[in-house]
Amino acid sequence: MQPSHHFERLLNVHALYAPRDFVAIDDTPMCLEIGAGKGKHALIFAENHPDTTLYAIERTQEKYQAFIKLATQKSLPNLHAIHADAIAWTAFAVYPKQIQTCFILYPNPESKNKNQRFLNMPFFELLLSKMADDGQIVLASNIAEYVSEAQQLLDSVWRLPYTKRYIPSSSARTHFEIKYLARGETCQELIITKPAQYSTRFDTLLPLSLERT
């Protein structure tokens, strides 16, 4: 079947290595946070949604240590703090259509290498294959140019519906959000929906941890 999008480059999943100390997960509905930082949003979300499982991934050791310290104190059974690169972890752990909501809150702007922005990366297609029908990706940024580029890519390349909203100045979901709003910067969020019937070239790919056993 033809993919629903027009993105050509294909992620070479076979070049990926399993994250260190990788632990497989069950194929049950879950939410994912990519680039969780010190975990402020993940902790609030898990507390407010005790029946929802959240995997929150952070690759920087220092931030992850701050996150896991707080997560351990709070002891939330539905929150899983993961120290890994989100690309490899998603490929090894996540089943097709498993993710209900994916949060990407204030990703690095990657001003010098726009190919590293999530919607410019072949990884985005893999992520879409892991999204449930009608699942949503929440992408927030304080950089207007990042958001408008993402909108163009959603319209012309990924062909995905989305809504945009401005983040109120009282919002305080993440450390970066607090910092940007305190500086008077405009923060915006795209809420991207994956329609049922949307297809990618990874739709039948099982977690690599299963493929390689």
Ligand SMILES: C[S@@+](CC[C@H](N)C(=O)[O-])C[C@H]1O[C@@H](n2cnc3c(N)ncnc32)[C@H](O)[C@@H]1O
């Ligand atoms: C600008 S910070 C924002 C952190 C947090 N979301 C916030 O708003 O306070 C972006 C974070 O994403 C993490 N990150 C970037 N790419 C990642 C990846 N592929 N896997 C895991 N974490 C990643 C970085 O280490 C960094 O902590």
